[in-house]
Amino acid sequence: MFDQPAENIRLRPTLEGLPAYVAGKPAADDGILRYKISSNESPFPPVPAVRDAVIASLGATHRYPDAAAGELRERLGAKHGVEPAQIALSTGSVAVSGDLVRALVGEGDEVVHAWRSFEAYPILVGSHGGVSVAVPVTATGEHDLEAMAAAITDRTRLVLLCTPNNPTGPSLSTDQVEEFLARVPEHVVVAIDEAYREFHDPATVLGTAGIFRRHGNVVLLRTFSKLQGLAGLRIGYAVAHPRLARALSQVTVPFGASSPAQAGALASLQPAVQEELEHRAEWIRSERSRVLAALAEQGWQLPASQGNFVYFPLGGQSAEFAEFADARGLVLRAYGTDGVRATIAEQEANDLLIEIAAAWRER
Ligand code: PMP
Numbered sequence: 584m585f586d587q588p589a590e591n592i593r594l595r596p597t598l599e600g601l602p603a604y605v606a607g608k609p610a611a612d613d614g615i616l617r618y619k620i621s622s623n624e625s626p627f628p629p630v631p632a633v634r635d636a637v638i639a640s641l642g643a644t645h646r647y648p649d650a651a652a653g654e655l656r657e658r659l660g661a662k663h664g665v666e667p668a669q670i671a672l673s674t675g676s677v678a679v680s681g682d683l684v685r686a687l688v689g690e691g692d693e694v695v696h697a698w699r700s701f702e703a704y705p706i707l708v709g710s711h712g713g714v715s716v717a718v719p720v721t722a723t724g725e726h727d728l729e730a731m732a733a734a735i736t737d738r739t740r741l742v743l744l745c746t747p748n749n750p751t752g753p754s755l756s757t758d759q760v761e762e763f764l765a766r767v768p769e770h771v772v773v774a775i776d777e778a779y780r781e782f783h784d785p786a787t788v789l790g791t792a793g794i795f796r797r798h799g800n801v802v803l804l805r806t807f808s809k810l811q812g813l814a815g816l817r818i819g820y821a822v823a824h825p826r827l828a829r830a831l832s833q834v835t836v837p838f839g840a841s842s843p844a845q846a847g848a849l850a851s852l853q854p855a856v857q858e859e860l861e862h863r864a865e866w867i868r869s870e871r872s873r874v875l876a877a878l879a880e881q882g883w884q885l886p887a888s889q890g891n892f893v894y895f896p897l898g899g900q901s902a903e904f905a906e907f908a909d910a911r912g913l914v915l916r917a918y919g920t921d922g923v924r925a926t927i928a929e930q931e932a933n934d935l936l937i938e939i940a941a942a943w944r945e946r
């Protein structure tokens with residue numbers, strides 16, 4: 584195809600041996616009806632008012648979006664009780680995490696995160712020449728904050744906390760995070776990735792406003808991909824100290840938040856839409872409880888998930904379980920020889936998950 588070979592291209596050595604990000608598996612196209620519950624997506628399509636706002640924005644896509652995303656940052660600032668200058672946007676919160684790495688991590692600098700946690704973390708860190716310090720989660724899938732604090736060295740520039748943790752499910756309490764922060768030097772940034780915050784029991788959810796006020800080195804990461812159902816539009820943001828938010832805007836891809844994405848995000852913030860989304864969150868929470876209770880009854884011991892997903896710590900049987908489910912109509916996400924994650928989705932899919940989990944135990 585090409586006249587010249589590409590072997591001589593000098594790729595950065597750090598990319599060798601680094602996997603590319605692999606998304607949740609799509610459903611196979613073999614005639615079997617399957618529910619794809621491998622990517623923690625919303626089972627609901629966008630709220631009509633949001634869809635309409637996105638469609639209306641399409642008439643102006645011959646223009647670049649508002650690069651500063653002024654209106655959206657103002658609205659998000661108001662939501663979080665901060666200045667618009669403290670909001671940094673990009674194409675999904677995974678991109679914002681990448682921006683954090685770009686802004687903070689040089690060759691050989693370290694980033695501490697739990698493992699298993701979000702697949703993208705070690706890839707983002709490694710691809711920028713950073714060193715990913717992956718601290719194993721506990722047997723019940725929780726962050727081992729003691730070990731994570733102990734893993735901080737002079738080279739640490741960033742700590743990534745994921746709460747609720749994807750894929751295991753448990754969350755961090757305000758006290759746990761405060762105690763942890765007390766042990767982190769002020770020059771080390773601690774990002775709290777809350778992609779699944781809205782699915783958390785509201786009574787015990789992390790008190791981020793207070794934490795953020797007390798600690799200038801804390802960054803909150805949020806997305807519109809999960810409860811808001813805008814995964815396909817790609818928009819997420821950070822709430823950060825103005826100095827760090829400015830650094831994020833320096834390193835991020837220009838015009839990363841497209842005009843349909845900005846329109847969708849703005850519409851999602853309308854009170855009536857927020858109310859509808861909260862109903863959806865409540866429904867997901869009740870389905871999660873129903874699924875976890877049914878599985879416990881079957882004898883499964885799963886981590887206590889606060890996300891829109893549950894995790895089967897199946898170890899070496901993970902791939903086999905995912906195949907077992909696939910043949911019976913559910914596309915799940917297997918994580919090597921650690922476990923399998925299933926998204927809480929439409930009721931039929933949740934029912935099928937309960938059925939398949941029972942069949943697996945009885946096989
Ligand atoms: N953080 C976590 C913990 C996630 O699980 C995901 C999505 N799987 C993201 C961030 C990325 O979300 P976004 O679509 O906003 O990039």
